[in-house]
Amino acid sequence: SQTIHQWPATLVQPVGSPLSLECTVEGTSNPNLYWYRQAAGRGLQLLFYSVGIGQISSEVPQNLSASRPQDRQFILSSKKLLLSDSGFYLCAWSQDTSYEQYFGPGTRLTVT
Amino acid sequence: AQRVTQPEKLLSVFKGAPVELKCNYSYSGSPELFWYVQYSRQRLQLLLRHISRESIKGFTADLNKGETSFHLKKPFAQEEDSAMYYCAQNSGGGADGLTFGKGTHLIIQP
Numbered sequence A: 001s002q003t004i005h006q007w008p009a010t011l012v013q014p015v016g017s018p019l020s021l022e023c024t025v026e027g028t029s030n031p032n033l034y035w036y037r038q039a040a041g042r043g044l045q046l047l048f049y050s051v052g053i054g055q056i057s058s059e060v061p062q063n064l065s066a067s068r069p070q071d072r073q074f075i076l077s078s079k080k081l082l083l084s085d086s087g088f089y090l091c092a093w094s095q096d097t098s099y100e101q102y103f104g105p106g107t108r109l110t111v112t
Numbered sequence B: 001a002q003r004v005t006q007p008e009k010l011l012s013v014f015k016g017a018p019v020e021l022k023c024n025y026s027y028s029g030s031p032e033l034f035w036y037v038q039y040s041r042q043r044l045q046l047l048l049r050h051i052s053r054e055s056i057k058g059f060t061a062d063l064n065k066g067e068t069s070f071h072l073k074k075p076f077a078q079e080e081d082s083a084m085y086y087c088a089q090n091s092g093g094g095a096d097g098l099t100f101g102k103g104t105h106l107i108i109q110p
Helices: none
Strands: A003-007 A010-013 A019-026 A032-039 A043-052 A055-058 A065-070 A073-078 A087-094 A107-111 B010-014 B019-021 B032-038 B045-049 B060-064 B069-074 B083-090 B104-109
Touching: A003 A087, A010 A019, A019 A032, A019 A087, A019 A107, A032 A073, A043 A065, A043 A073, A043 B083, A055 A065, A073 A087, B010 B019, B019 B104, B032 B060, B032 B069, B069 B083
Parallel strands: A010 A107, B010 B104
Antiparallel strands: A003 A019, A019 A073, A032 A043, A032 A087, A043 A055, A065 A073, A087 A107, B019 B069, B032 B045, B032 B083, B060 B069, B083 B104
């Protein structure tokens, strides 16, 4: 069966520091991958999605970037964190033939 | 741009009472619509999708294209239904992500 992992589970970083959040999927190949941010009172916002290795689409301009170095690995990064980057980051995957998405456990990021 | 509206941030009902969580979408065509649920300390998970027409944990949702609504209903609420509920749509082609509503926090009182 397919599983999706995210780490770290929680992270506290100072303003201006770099960020790297990792997401991996097991049990499937060539999944579509997604990064969302869940902010209090604002629901989930799609940040990036990827349909294949090296293919990244950005939904909103921001201080973050994403990369997909391997088929089942999706990384969310920042060179310099801002206070506004605090939030709960969710990774998700879907099959190419389905819109149904499956979510990871999330990473709670606090920028201080 | 697609928009999903969940007008209630918080909904509190007593155990055994009927529940209706409202959701309106903006896409004029034929979107794929979903309800996701997030129980306390658990990951976001799919509750149901309109295409499957299933009833999951006693919940149903009917797509009303005339009203562009996809309200989630359950005739008799149970305490374990307390959770955050998100309505979502995927209206585009290809692999673009889901557009979520802001969520409704459902509290079932004993």
